[in-house]
Amino acid sequence: MQISKILGGIKDKEIVIPEFQREYVWSLGQSKDLVISLFKRYPTGSILIWDTTNPPEIKNDAIDENKIGRTQVLLDGQQRLTTLYLFIKGEVPPYYNEQDITYDPRHLYFNLKTSEFKYYQRQEMERSPFWKSVVECFNQDINPFVLIENLNIEDSNEKLKIGNIINKNLSQLKSILEIDYFVQFVPEGVSVDKAIDIFDKVNSRGTKLTDAELVLTHIAGKWPQVRREIKVKIEDYEKQVFKFNLDFFTRCIVILLTGSALFKKMTSEIYEKTSEENYKEIWAKIVKVFDYLIPILKQSAFVGGTDDINTNNVFVPIVAYIANNDGAFKSDQEKNNFLYWMFLALIWGRYSGQTDQRLDKDVYLAINNSNPVDSLIEEIKDQRGRIEIKPSDLEGRGSGNPLHRILYIISKSMKAIDWSDGGSIQDTMGSYYSIQSHHIFPQSFLYKNGYNSENHLDKKKVNEIANRAFITRDTNYNISAQDPAIYLPKVKSKYPEALKRHFIPEREELWTADNYEQFLTERRRLIADNVNRFLSNFWKQETHIEEEINYREIINKGENNYIEFKSSLRWDLVNSNVNKLMEHSIAKTIASFMNVEGGKLFIGVNDEGEVLGLNADYETLHKKNKDGFLLQLTQVINQYIGKEFHQYASYEIVKIEDKDMCVVSIGNSDSPAYIKTGAREEFFIRASASSQPMSIRESNEYIKVHWNNQNA
Numbered sequence: 001m002q003i004s005k006i007l008g009g010i011k012d013k014e015i016v017i018p019e020f021q022r023e024y025v026w027s028l029g030q031s032k033d034l035v036i037s038l039f040k041r042y043p044t045g046s047i048l049i050w051d052t053t054n055p056p057e058i059k060n061d062a063i064d065e066n067k068i069g070r071t072q073v074l075l076d077g078q079q080r081l082t083t084l085y086l087f088i089k090g091e092v093p094p095y096y097n098e099q100d101i102t103y104d105p106r107h108l109y110f111n112l113k114t115s116e117f118k119y120y121q122r123q124e125m126e127r128s129p130f131w132k133s134v135v136e137c138f139n140q141d142i143n144p145f146v147l148i149e150n151l152n153i154e155d156s157n158e159k160l161k162i163g164n165i166i167n168k169n170l171s172q173l174k175s176i177l178e179i180d181y182f183v184q185f186v187p188e189g190v191s192v193d194k195a196i197d198i199f200d201k202v203n204s205r206g207t208k209l210t211d212a213e214l215v216l217t218h219i220a221g222k223w224p225q226v227r228r229e230i231k232v233k234i235e236d237y238e239k240q241v242f243k244f245n246l247d248f249f250t251r252c253i254v255i256l257l258t259g260s261a262l263f264k265k266m267t268s269e270i271y272e273k274t275s276e277e278n279y280k281e282i283w284a285k286i287v288k289v290f291d292y293l294i295p296i297l298k299q300s301a302f303v304g305g306t307d308d309i310n311t312n313n314v315f316v317p318i319v320a321y322i323a324n325n326d327g328a329f330k331s332d333q334e335k336n337n338f339l340y341w342m343f344l345a346l347i348w349g350r351y352s353g354q355t356d357q358r359l360d361k362d363v364y365l366a367i368n369n370s371n372p373v374d375s376l377i378e379e380i381k382d383q384r385g386r387i388e389i390k391p392s393d394l395e396g397r398g399s400g401n402p403l404h405r406i407l408y409i410i411s412k413s414m415k416a417i418d419w420s421d422g423g424s425i426q427d428t429m430g431s432y433y434s435i436q437s438h439h440i441f442p443q444s445f446l447y448k449n450g451y452n453s454e455n456h457l458d459k460k461k462v463n464e465i466a467n468r469a470f471i472t473r474d475t476n477y478n479i480s481a482q483d484p485a486i487y488l489p490k491v492k493s494k495y496p497e498a499l500k501r502h503f504i505p506e507r508e509e510l511w512t513a514d515n516y517e518q519f520l521t522e523r524r525r526l527i528a529d530n531v532n533r534f535l536s537n538f539w540k541q542e543t544h545i546e547e548e549i550n551y552r553e554i555i556n557k558g559e560n561n562y563i564e565f566k567s568s569l570r571w572d573l574v575n576s577n578v579n580k581l582m583e584h585s586i587a588k589t590i591a592s593f594m595n596v597e598g599g600k601l602f603i604g605v606n607d608e609g610e611v612l613g614l615n616a617d618y619e620t621l622h623k624k625n626k627d628g629f630l631l632q633l634t635q636v637i638n639q640y641i642g643k644e645f646h647q648y649a650s651y652e653i654v655k656i657e658d659k660d661m662c663v664v665s666i667g668n669s670d671s672p673a674y675i676k677t678g679a680r681e682e683f684f685i686r687a688s689a690s691s692q693p694m695s696i697r698e699s700n701e702y703i704k705v706h707w708n709n710q711n712a
Contacts, residue, residue, distance in 0.1 A: 010095075016074065017062070018058060019056065019227060049184070062094040210247065260560065313351040388532055389535075399463070440467050554600075569662075571617050592684040600663060633651060648667045651665070
């Protein structure tokens with residue numbers, strides 16, 4: 001089928017896009033590569049159409065309602081055809097709106113003389129008459145020989161030669177319309193679920209769906225309007241300066257369905273048993289949580305919008321907790337404690353590496369732990385070693401560091417004001433009335449007074465957080481490159497409290513270029529002290545009545561990334577003998593937990609959650625009781641992992657259903673835990689609710705990323 005005919009079918013709404021398909025995600029590079037490939041007549045694949053009398057929900061309702069008979073639903077090729085429609089028709093196809101096109105490629109230009117393709121560059125393209133936009137080439141009547149006549153070329157042969165080249169290149173470009181795309185058709189009579197399965201399979205050949213997109217596609221199979229519903233709320237929250245995306249809210253849906261932050265927990269079984277009504281109820285619950293949470297963030301945490309923080313992931317465990325506790329915090333103090341944890345997670349980069357693993361662990365703690373905030377804070381302590389902020393944490397740190405945004409938040413909490421009009425700086429960073437990060441000692445001033453813009457260390461000092469304050473764009477512009485010793489006294493005279501509220505040292509001798517580094521030292525201290533003071537206003541250690549852990553309830557929930565069951569320590573239930581491989585398996589599980597985010601191992605429980613007890617193990621030991629069992633478990637860790645790793649594991653014998661069971665509580669270790677068998681070493685991590693072995697190459701890469709991020 002010719003490209004011109006396909007695009008005509010899209011324009012007339014005869015070829016439509018199902019709602020379950022993702023949005024237009026192609027990059028500018030991919031769009032450009034497609035046009036180049038078609039121009040050079042390289043193969044660019046085929047398209048897949050589902051010819052059906054019972055179409056699913058269609059994007060943007062872009063379907064002819066008066067049409068009788070079959071509808072052609074595009075299952076594969078929408079990224080390519082959307083790109084071509086934008087270039088050739090010069091407009092957005094009917095199944096999208098302008099705001100749906102994240103990377104609009106319509107500023108791609110074509111050189112009529114050289115046949116190059118480039119995105120618009122003003123200096124290069126304004127100087128040459130040969131550069132025309134691809135949209136213009138398809139939609140305007142460009143006469144090569146009229147174009148040549150307007151050039152100062154006296155040689156008629158040269159004119160003719162260039163005119164022929166332009167005519168050839170333009171014709172070759174426009175003949176893309178005549179290219180035939182091979183069209184494959186899905187067999188008649190398939191269901192929506194089957195169509196989605198086909199869509200998943202063929203997608204692997206193109207721009208592969210992310211895990212989140214794949215989940216949302218399956219949800220749309222049951223609830224076709226899900227994308228529209230989420231987008232409506234995304235727009236609503238954006239008006240409040242809170243910017244979320246489809247992936248973020250899809251993760252929230254997964255959490256409420258599975259209790260996990262991992263997209264892969266959405267299995268075919270869950271998709272089959274979850275109805276449209278179930279999805280709607282879950283989404284309504286999520287909306288209720290955010291309608292409750294956003295005012296809290298604004299009013300209690302001074303977070304005016306998502307531009308004030310460096311990642312939306314910090315909301316995920318909080319959302320999980322609220323959704324599982326009747327849609328609200330239990331008390332004002334619990335609310336403040338969660339906000340305290342949120343700021344710590346932001347400051348210490350809780351999700352700067354191993355994002356999915358850490359999100360999953362934190363969601364698990366938020367949902368399953370009786371003292372969730374305490375447990376969440378312990379994770380940060382384990383990861384970073386401390387939670388209080390020190391002046392050294394600011395040294396050499398620029399605007400990319402989370403403390404830069406935290407400085408803005410605490411400045412707002414101190415009712416900091418602008419230095420020109422005394423107005424509040426309450427507006428969110430980057431909003432319409434923009435608050436800007438101003439260099440107290442202007443860059444150009446420092447570079448004129450002994451600092452070298454080519455020196456890496458000097459640049460870090462010049463751009464350090466301690467040299468930043470938040471004022472309006474106009475004030476920043478008016479100060480420009482002024483000497484701080486000149487303009488800061490004026491600010492202090494006009495607004496006596498202004499500098500104090502911005503944590504700026506008020507000793508005027510520090511406002512000179514010669515004393516700049518002393519200024520930084522003093523301001524780092526002021527910022528660190530005020531960050532710690534700000535955080536302390538939220539935190540209050542609540543007195544918890546020590547609750548007896550309900551291990552039966554934990555077991556009933558089954559194994560996951562943080563819970564593992566083992567029937568015995570060393571007794572082989574199948575062969576009725578002592579089997580050292582059982583001990584090896586126990587050590588492997590403990591080490592895998594240490595190498596990720598920790599967890600609990602239950603010994604004496606089978607895979608189905610049946611408590612078998614430890615009597616069979618007791619009978620194999622010299623001391624046939626729990627003391628003998630714990631001694632043997634200690635020896636297993638010594639032998640296979642090493643004595644130095646005991647600090648990351650604790651164990652106790654508990655009684656369930658009148659049977660002894662051992663609970664091993666394991667923390668994440670500060671260094672890699674290997675399993676040693678003779679001269680051989682093995683490395684395991686906890687993933688997919690099991691201990692997964694890693695090759696030498698995989699281990700080295702994981703260790704480099706995991707422990708470097710932990711110790712960063």
